[in-house]
Amino acid sequence: MKWRDGAPREYYSKYEKVSIENHQGWFDVYRLPGDVFAICEPQHFQEVNAYLILGRERSLLLDTGMGICDIKAVVSELYQGEIMVVNSHFHFDHIGDNYKFDEVYIYDDPFARAIAQNGLPKEGLGNQLDEDMFLFDCPKSFEPEQFKISPYKTRLIQDGYRFDLGNRSLEVIHTPGHSNDSIMLYDENYKILFTGDTFYLGALYAHFDCDEFGKSNVEDYYRTMNGLLERCSDIKALYCSHNDFIADPIKITETALAFKRILCSCPDTEKETQAGHTYLEDGAKLKEYGFNGFSIIVKEYIVNFISKGEIL
Numbered sequence: 001m002k003w004r005d006g007a008p009r010e011y012y013s014k015y016e017k018v019s020i021e022n023h024q025g026w027f028d029v030y031r032l033p034g035d036v037f038a039i040c041e042p043q044h045f046q047e048v049n050a051y052l053i054l055g056r057e058r059s060l061l062l063d064t065g066m067g068i069c070d071i072k073a074v075v076s077e078l079y080q081g082e083i084m085v086v087n088s089h090f091h092f093d094h095i096g097d098n099y100k101f102d103e104v105y106i107y108d109d110p111f112a113r114a115i116a117q118n119g120l121p122k123e124g125l126g127n128q129l130d131e132d133m134f135l136f137d138c139p140k141s142f143e144p145e146q147f148k149i150s151p152y153k154t155r156l157i158q159d160g161y162r163f164d165l166g167n168r169s170l171e172v173i174h175t176p177g178h179s180n181d182s183i184m185l186y187d188e189n190y191k192i193l194f195t196g197d198t199f200y201l202g203a204l205y206a207h208f209d210c211d212e213f214g215k216s217n218v219e220d221y222y223r224t225m226n227g228l229l230e231r232c233s234d235i236k237a238l239y240c241s242h243n244d245f246i247a248d249p250i251k252i253t254e255t256a257l258a259f260k261r262i263l264c265s266c267p268d269t270e271k272e273t274q275a276g277h278t279y280l281e282d283g284a285k286l287k288e289y290g291f292n293g294f295s296i297i298v299k300e301y302i303v304n305f306i307s308k309g310e311i312l
Contacts, residue, residue, distance in 0.1 A: 009042065011244040022077050026069040026139055029078065030245065033237070034190035037078050038245045041065055043135040045128070045276045046093045047202075049241050051194060053187070055165020058082035062185060062194055063241060064104075067096020067149065068142050084163060088196025088241055089182040090115045091213060092125050098152035105163075107174060108156040109181035111214035120149035124212040126279040133276060157183075170194075173231065177221025178205055179214040184228075191236035198224060199255055200240035200294070201247055203277050206259075207286055207299045213279065218298055222259035228252050251293070258291045262298065273297060 015030040018037065023029075030038045037052040044066060051062040052075055059079050063086075065071045075083065086105040088094055090112035098104045098116075106112050122129055122144070129144040131137075138144060159174035163185070170185040175198040185194040197205070198221075208216040229235070229252055238247040273288040277297060288297045 009047075009244070012042075015245065018078075020074060020077055022070070022073040024069040024073070024139065024141070027065075027071065027074050029074065032239065032245060034187065034192050036192070036239065038239075039065070039071060039074055040245075041068070044068070045133040047243050048093045049243075049245060050094075051239060051241075052078055052083075053165070053168075053170065053185075053194075054079065055168055057164075057166030058084060060163055060165060060170060060185075061085045061101075062196075063088050063094040064097035064101070066093050067147075069139055070100070071097045072100045086157075086163070086183075086185070087112070087181075088184070088194070089179045091179065091197065092120055092128070092149055094197075094241065095149060095152070099150035101152070103153045103155050105157050105161075106154045107172075107181040107183050108158060109179075109214070111179070111211065112181040113154070113156075114211065115149070116152050116154045119151040120212065122147045124149075124280075127275065128279070159183075173228070175224045175228075177217055177224045179208065179216060180220075181214065182224075186232050186235075191234055192239055193228075193232055193235045193237070193249070194239045194241075195247075196241050199238060199247070199251060200242040200244075201251075202243045203274075203288065203295045203297055204255070205277070205297050207281065207297050208279075209299070210280055218259065218263065222256060222263055225252055225256035225259060228256075247293075254292060255294065255296075258289070258294075258296055262289060262296060271295065 018029040018031050020029050028040050035054040039050045041048050050065050053060045085101045161172040163170040168189045173184045175182045175184050178197050182198050206216045206218050206221050235249040269290045271288050271290045273283050273286045285300045288295050
């Protein structure tokens, strides 16, 4: 059974679609406010979004997608100047085409450095290359059995680092929780917060504990979301790395409150965890809690600790 029918997501109709020659039957591109192109991969369960953020002197590409088709060809069609490539975090669906670029800026984290140095075999993707993860058949040029994440060259960054695009500056905000290397980029000029996987309208993963995905931390996730508005008090829009491109900044407060509810009382909003959300884990050991427009997935043992008062 496919994870959804063939109809386009309704939210795409809100945005200006850009016609490109190098779509490869895989990529769609949309023009967003603030001189930003969203490059999305709507035919896979991940529905991942990369962002090309345009500047006067250079531009920045946030993430390189799954690597199933060539995102560099799309980027080169949209912009012909200098490009800096940055990873929101090191998970497979954001780093697939990293190796096609000269270097990639990553947060200084041992799990992220290890994947950059060694790459990742297809076995590290769990079930994400199964037929049911694709809306239609795989692209003709794509061979799932041969797929791997190739090693790539990196430059390490820390919290507070700034990317200068000439007429705009993007500040790195370290946002641990989903993974320890997770970052957001804050564009003070346009009041845009590029959230990576720390927030989007969908299932937020706070359960990882393996070399392939690093270590999630529920308490860190709460602290991250609880502190964001104090650091960036005038955010006008969240640009998210999965599903709908733009979310309301109120979702930061809502997510912090959701994590607080999980940490303090276990909300009575448990729902069934989809097979696509299980990756390398046993889905029976995960708990998913639903909120307004998003959900949070944690390990079952976290829930047990909470009920015994051992996590606080």
